[in-house]
Amino acid sequence: MKLDIFDSHAHYDDEAFNEDREQVIREIAEVGVIGVLNCGSSIEGARMSLKLAEEKAMFYAAVGIHPEYADSVNDGMLKEISNMARSNKVKAIGEIGLDYYYEENPSREVQREAFRKQMKLAEELSLPVVIHDRDAHEDTLNIIREFPAVRGVVHCFSGSTEFARECLKAGYYIGVTGVVTFKNAKKIVEVVKDVPLNRLLVETDCPYMAPVPFRGKRNRSDYIVHILEVMADIKGLTVEEMCKYTVQNVGDLLNL
Ligand code: NI
Secondary structure (H helix, E strand, O other): OOOOEEEEEEOOOOHHHOOOHHHHHHHHHHOOEEEEEEEOOOHHHHHHHHHHHHHOOOEEEEEOOOHHHHHHOOHHHHHHHHHHOOOOOEEEEEEEEEEOOOOOOOOHHHHHHHHHHHHHHHHHHOOOEEEEEEOOHHHHHHHHHOOOOOOEEEEOOOOOHHHHHHHHHOOEEEEEOHHHHOOOOOHHHHHHHHOOHHHEEEOOOEOOOOOOOOOOOOOOHHHHHHHHHHHHHHHOOOHHHHHHHHHHHHHHHHOO
8 A cells, every 4th residue: 555654753864874864765755755854853963854855855854953952052053043944945943842851861941941942943933843842741831832823743742632632722733653553552542532633743753663563673754654554543544544634734734
């Protein structure tokens, strides 16, 4: 079965693709991937996301600094991100947000400051945002509410149904990864059940988060079919219908 898949969150700039990046990108296009939003994590990642987007028709870029690198954010970097956003292939600011999971990450205060600065940039540039939120649901919600004009996606969504509803109210989409295919997945299944069809996105977060039956392997955008199968099942739709909704949604969010 060949579906027209749009991967709303990928990292093909990651070194996991250094050996065969071009080949993988050719292969995913051949089997039906029609779009990829490549998300920068560091400034180097943002530059490479832009380069990929400028070289490849089906690639688009999100540029921004991940909370893991929040302590690197300075005015010069924000200026560079804002310059990159002049390209018509840059469709979002991201990935930005909060990650309270890892002890070694920059302090919460530093993360919040970098997050707010980049939310402000997105507001000024009228671009949507790609949000990374790990173990920081409450602070994430508080900060996105400070910027009511900004829309976006909470990627690799890991919160409860209640949290998802608050994100929807704030105008955000819910990004679903391979986690939904895992045997122990409960929360995200409930979230997919609850979230309206016009607010769900699919993503790999590749090279990470490969869905079953590729769990633990290097992920790639064509594996999204396995995520769509599970979501279609939850929603009582065909895989083709589910796929169509997600492509429509990412187009709406990114103004494609
Ligand atoms: Ni990511």
